[in-house]
Amino acid sequence: MAVKSWSHKLALVMxxxxxxxxxxxxxxFDLSSTGYSSIHTSRDQEFLYDGSFESHDSDVxxxxxxxxxxxxxxxxxxxxxxxxxxxMQSHFYTIWQGQWPTAIDWTAAVMGTQVSATLAAMTVxxxxxxxKSSRHDCTRENQEHENTINKYFTQITSFYFxxxxxxxRTQAYDDMLWVVLGWLESVKFINLHSDSHYAPSNNLDDxxxxxxxxxxxxxxxxxxxxFAHRARLFYDLAVKGWDTSLCGGxxxxxxxxxxxxxxxxxxxxxxxSISMYLYFPGDDNxxxxxxxxxxxxxxxxxxxxxxDQRYLENAVKAYQWLRTSGMTNRNGLYVDxxxxxxxxxxxxxxxxxxxxxxxxxxxxxxxxxxxxxGLRGLWxxxxxxxxxxxxxQLIRNVIAATGWNARGTGWRWQWYGLGRxxxxxxxxxxxxxCSQNGHTFKGIFFHxxxxxxxxxxxxxxxxxxxxxxxADDRLSAWHEKNCEDYGPWLRHNAxxxxxxxxxxxxxxxWWGVPARNTPxxxxxxxxxKALELPLYEGTDYRNDGVPLDSIWRLHDDQRWHLSKNxxxxxxxxxxxxxxxxxxxxDVKSWDANDRGRGRTVETQSGGLAVLRALYNIxxxxx
Numbered sequence: 001m002a003v004k005s006w007s008h009k010l011a012l013v014m015x016x017x018x019x020x021x022x023x024x025x026x027x028x029f030d031l032s033s034t035g036y037s038s039i040h041t042s043r044d045q046e047f048l049y050d051g052s053f054e055s056h057d058s059d060v061x062x063x064x065x066x067x068x069x070x071x072x073x074x075x076x077x078x079x080x081x082x083x084x085x086x087x088m089q090s091h092f093y094t095i096w097q098g099q100w101p102t103a104i105d106w107t108a109a110v111m112g113t114q115v116s117a118t119l120a121a122m123t124v125x126x127x128x129x130x131x132k133s134s135r136h137d138c139t140r141e142n143q144e145h146e147n148t149i150n151k152y153f154t155q156i157t158s159f160y161f162x163x164x165x166x167x168x169r170t171q172a173y174d175d176m177l178w179v180v181l182g183w184l185e186s187v188k189f190i191n192l193h194s195d196s197h198y199a200p201s202n203n204l205d206d207x208x209x210x211x212x213x214x215x216x217x218x219x220x221x222x223x224x225x226x227f228a229h230r231a232r233l234f235y236d237l238a239v240k241g242w243d244t245s246l247c248g249g250x251x252x253x254x255x256x257x258x259x260x261x262x263x264x265x266x267x268x269x270x271x272x273s274i275s276m277y278l279y280f281p282g283d284d285n286x287x288x289x290x291x292x293x294x295x296x297x298x299x300x301x302x303x304x305x306x307x308d309q310r311y312l313e314n315a316v317k318a319y320q321w322l323r324t325s326g327m328t329n330r331n332g333l334y335v336d337x338x339x340x341x342x343x344x345x346x347x348x349x350x351x352x353x354x355x356x357x358x359x360x361x362x363x364x365x366x367x368x369x370x371x372x373x374g375l376r377g378l379w380x381x382x383x384x385x386x387x388x389x390x391x392x393q394l395i396r397n398v399i400a401a402t403g404w405n406a407r408g409t410g411w412r413w414q415w416y417g418l419g420r421x422x423x424x425x426x427x428x429x430x431x432x433x434c435s436q437n438g439h440t441f442k443g444i445f446f447h448x449x450x451x452x453x454x455x456x457x458x459x460x461x462x463x464x465x466x467x468x469x470x471a472d473d474r475l476s477a478w479h480e481k482n483c484e485d486y487g488p489w490l491r492h493n494a495x496x497x498x499x500x501x502x503x504x505x506x507x508x509x510w511w512g513v514p515a516r517n518t519p520x521x522x523x524x525x526x527x528x529k530a531l532e533l534p535l536y537e538g539t540d541y542r543n544d545g546v547p548l549d550s551i552w553r554l555h556d557d558q559r560w561h562l563s564k565n566x567x568x569x570x571x572x573x574x575x576x577x578x579x580x581x582x583x584x585x586d587v588k589s590w591d592a593n594d595r596g597r598g599r600t601v602e603t604q605s606g607g608l609a610v611l612r613a614l615y616n617i618x619x620x621x622x
Contacts, residue, residue, distance in 0.1 A: 077494065077611055077614050077615040077619045078125060078615055078619070078620075080498065080611050081118065081121065081608070081611045081612055081615055082122070082148075083505060084505070084507070084604065084607050084608045084611055085115070085118050085152065085608055087504070087505040087506060087604060088111075088115075088601060088604040088605065088608060089115070089152060089155060091504065091505075091506060091601075091604075092600075092601035092604065093155055093601075095155060095158055097162050098158035098159050098160070098161050098162020098163070099159065099162040099163075100601045102600060102601055103436070103601055103602070104436055105163075105164045105167055105168050105171065105175060106168070106171070106174070106175040106178045107436050107437070107439075107440045107601075107602050108159070108163065108164075109163070109168075109175075109178040109179045109181075109182040110178055110182070110440055110443070110444060110602075110605065111601060111602075111605055112156060112159050112163075112182045112183075112185075112186070113178075113181055113182040113185045113447065114443060114447060114605045114608055114609055115152055115155070115156060116156060116182070116185040116186045116188075116189045117185055117189070117447060117450070117612065118152075118608060118612055119149055119152055119153060119156075119189050119193070120185075120188065120189045120192050120193075121612050121615060121616055121620075122145075122148070122149060123149060123189070123192060123193045123196055123197065124192070124196070124620070125615075125620060126142075126145045126197075146197075149193065153189075153220060156186055157220075157223055160183075160223070160226060160227065160230070163179075165179070165230065168234070169233075169234070169237060172253055172254040172255070172256075172265075173238045173240075173241035173251055173252065173253060173254070173255070173265050173269075174253060174262075174264050174265040174268050176234045176235075176237050176238040177234070177235075177238050177265070177268035177269060177271075177272045178268065179230065179231070179234040180231045180234045180235045180238065180272040180275070180276070181268070181271060181272055181275060183227040183228070183230050183231040184227075184228075184231050184272075184275045184276070184279050184280065186223075186227050187224055187227050187228055187231070187279055187280075187281065188279055190218070190220045190221060190223065190224055190227075191224075193218055193220070194217050194218040194220070194221055197218070198217045198218045224281060225281075225283070225285065226285075228280060228281050228282070228283050229283050229285040229287070231276070231280060232276075232280065232283045232304050233288075235272060235273075235276055238251075238269065238272070239269075239314070241253075241255070241265065241269070242269070242314075242318075243259070243261075245351070245354070246259055246261070246340055246343075246351065246354055246355075246356070247261055247325070247338065247340070247354070247355060247356040248321070249317070249318075249321040250266055250318075250321050250322070250325065250356070251265040251266045251268075251269045251318070252265070253265045253337065256554070257546065257552055257553060257554060258339070258340075258343060258345060258550075258551065258552055258553055258554055258555075259339075259340055259343060260337055260338070260339055260552070261325075261337055261338050261356055262336050262337025262338075262360075263322070263327055263334040263335070263336055263337055263367040263371075264336075264337075264364075264366060264367055264370060266318055266321070266322045266325075267322065267334075267367065267370040267371040267374060268370055269314070269315075269318050270315050270318045270319050270322065270370075270371060270374035270378075271370055271371065271373045271374035271377070271448070273311045273312070273314040273315035273318060273374075274311065274312065274315040274374055274377030274378055274381060275373070275377060276308070276311040277307055277308070277309075277311035277312040277315065277377070277381055278307075278377055278380065278381065278468070280304075280306055280307070280308075280311070281306050282303070282304060282305050282306035283301075283303065283304045284303040284304075285301070286300030286301045286302075287300060287301065288300065288301070306466075307463075307465075307466035309465055312381050312382075315374060315377070315378055315381070316378065316382070319371075319374065319375070319378060319387075322371070323390070325338070325356060326356070326359070327359075329361065329363070331397060331400070331401055331417050332393065332394065332397035333363050333367075333368055333397055333398070333401055333417060333418065334363070334367040334368055334371075335359060335360060335361050335362060335363055335367075335538065336360045336361075336362040336363070336364060336367060336538060336539075337359075337360050338356030338357070338358060338359055338360070339356075339357075339358035339359075339360070339551050339552075340352050340353060340354065340355065340356065340357065340358070341353045341355070341357045341358050344555050345554050345555035358551070359538075360538040360539050361537040361538035362427075362536065362537065362538030362539055362540055362541075362542075363417060363418065363427075363537075363538075364426065364438075364441050364542060365398075365418055365424060365425075365426055365441045365442050365444075365445045366440070366441040366442075366444040366445050368394060368397075368398045368418070368445060369444050369445030369446070369447070369448040369449060370444065370448050371391075371394070371448075372391050372394065372395070372448045372449055372451065372452035373447075373448040373451040373452060375387040375388065375390055375391040375452060376388075376391065376451055376452045376454070379456075379469070380456075380457065380468050380469060381467075381468060381469070382469070383469035385475065388479060391452050392482045395449065395452075395486060398418060398424075398445075399422075399486065399489050400416070401416050401417035401418035401419065402416060402418050402419035402420070402421075402422050402423060402424050402425075402489075402493075403415075403416040403419060403420045403421055403422055403423075404422040404489055404492075406420075406421070406422075407421055407422050413530045413531045413532060414532045415532045415533065415534045415535075420531075420532070421512065422489060422492050422493075423492065423493055423496045423511050423512040424442055424445070424493055424511065425510065425511065425534075426438045426441055426442065426509070427534035427536060427540070428540065428543045429509050429510040429511075430510060430531075430533050430534065430592075431533065431534075432510075432592065432595030432596040433543055433544075433596055434509055434543055434596060434597065435542065435543045435544075435597070436597065436600065436602055437542040437543060438509070438542060438543045439509050439597065439600050439602035439603050439606070440602040440605065440606070441542075442509075442511075442606045442609070442610070443602070443605040443606035443607075443608065443609035443610070444609070445609075446493075446606075446609040446610045446612070446613040447609045447612075447613075449486075449613055449617075450609070450612055450613045450616050450617060453479075453483035453486070453613075453616070453617045454616070455476070455479075455480065456470075456471035456475060456476045456479050457470055457471065458470055458471065458476070483617050484617075484618065486617065487614075487617070487618040490610070490613055490614045490617060490618060491614055491618070493511065493610050494610045494611055494613075494614040496511040496512040497511045497606060497607045497610050497611075498607065498611075499512070499513075499514040499515070500512075500513060500514065500515055500593050500603075500607075501515060501607070502515045502591070502593075502599065503515075506599040506603070506604055507599060507603050507604050507606060507607035508591075508592070508593025508594075508598075508599055508603055509593060509599075509600075509603045509606070510592050510593055511606075513592045513593060515591050515593065
């Protein structure tokens with residue numbers, strides 16, 4: 001790529017050296033290794049590949065004592081996972097506010113999702129280790145485990161009250177759907193932990209449902225109705241975004257902008273719909289009372305039943321629309337979305353072609369991830385293996401787009417669409433220009449990958465009109481083998497994220513670039529052109545903001561008239577302008593991850609999610 005300014009040239013050189021330093025300092029990923037390579041934590045501990053654990057601090061916090069008992073896996077992922085969660089919550093969460101104060105509304109919903117999913121990983125790990133119910137085996141280890149679970153779960157309950165729910169009700173449809181997924185994740189965790197550790201002592205043959213209704217169950221069951229109610233409210237708000245007047249269907253992203261049908265809103269609708277079908281326990285809370293019900297005007301919201309078929313129908317039709325929308329590029333990756341050519345808006349305005357015919361070629365990591373949990377749920381609800389086939393193919397496309405096959409070659413520094421040298425990147429990572437949106441994306445991908453690669457159930461269910469399917473031995477083995485094949489790539493990315501931690505244990509956004517390392521003669525010297533920084537093929541509105549032009553803005557939004565009117569056919573010129581603006585990007589520190597917004601709760605959640613993916617999919621089974 002052309003270098004048009006000395007500041008840009010310096011940024012390129014420094015970014016290249018920092019990245020190379022990271023790659024050559026990355027631990028090698030040999031699953032059969034029994035060597036004593038170590039990775040130091042900020043608390044002067046060592047993770048040893050031979051399965052042992054050494055601590056030079058006699059006063060080890062409870063979370064680390066708990067982790068020490070689990071250290072029998074490569075990279076000791078479980079320990080790193082717990083420490084990453086502890087850093088995220090102790091550094092970024094404020095209990096009295098019930099919030100991550102530096103997060104924005106939608107990223108806070110994702111943070112809650114990540115915490116609940118991590119608690120689920122913890123409870124499964126302890127259940128497999130002990131084979132006992134923690135309530136009936138009051139050893140010190142079990143008490144510490146339960147105390148740790150309760151510590152973080154109470155933060156989730158405080159977030160229920162701290163979440164800016166009233167504001168989120170008036171935001172974009174994708175923002176609403178993050179809320180749905182977040183509280184359903186909490187419901188899933190509560191049921192999992194209660195069923196795993198609080199079975200009734202007097203009758204071990206009781207069903208899981210009986211266990212949850214038993215007065216001796218886990219206290220957190222009392223929060224399920226509230227969490228489910230919020231998920232239901234936000235789903236019913238978001239479903240209004242489904243539109244058949246343009247493009248033959250699909251979710252509109254934002255009701256306050258010109259119609260834009262993007263990948264993330266449609267993928268979220270798929271995942272939220274199938275999750276409502278599978279996990280929503282029903283809701284008879286009539287709040288808010290201001291809701292106008294023409295049938296029963298004085299009673300508020302009508303009851304919503306569990307496992308409603310409409311949720312399944314919505315998921316099926318939404319995926320069918322997405323799959324046939326033409327929203328994937330030549331590499332099999334989802335681009336961001338579609339505008340409608342000639343759309344003018346307004347009551348008397350033209351709808352233009354009415355078709356999705358202006359495609360934004362921008363590629364984000366999370367657009368490849370959210371649909372995976374939807375596909376996993378669609379298989380479970382329909383029994384169609386095609387959904388699993390599509391998911392595995394998408395994952396393979398993503399791995400290829402990180403340059404996984406170019407490792408060890410002279411082409412490893414090229415940009416492959418979602419990274420280089422096998423490490424996942426957002427295009428904004430190397431530039432240091434990511435917003436809070438971009439900081440969140442990789443963690444979202446790995447969260448939904450983890451759900452997709454969970455074990456297929458060996459038993460199904462059939463109750464009235466609710467049915468789920470089971471996998472036979474052949475299908476289970478096929479799915480598990482595919483997911484195991486992703487193991488080396490997962491470990492590579494987990495280590496790449498891990499080395500970005502600073503002295504406080506906080507993760508950076510540009511994985512593979514270590515914290516606080518000054519380039520020296522020990523590192524490979526490369527030409528500045530060898531590290532190919534990403535060029536932007538579309539409009540990066542997630543990091544640069546929504547453009548003020550007639551493509552994105554409503555016709556009566558006067559703000560876009562303040563900028564040059566960009567015609568529908570001239571998106572390429574606008575894209576080039578955005579790319580040129582990045583020439584002013586400057587490296588302000590030898591720590592590339594201190595640029596821009598620096599280390600944030602969103603970047604921390606990325607480290608948490610990739611470690612959980614590695615642990616759940618690979619290391620927990622070894």
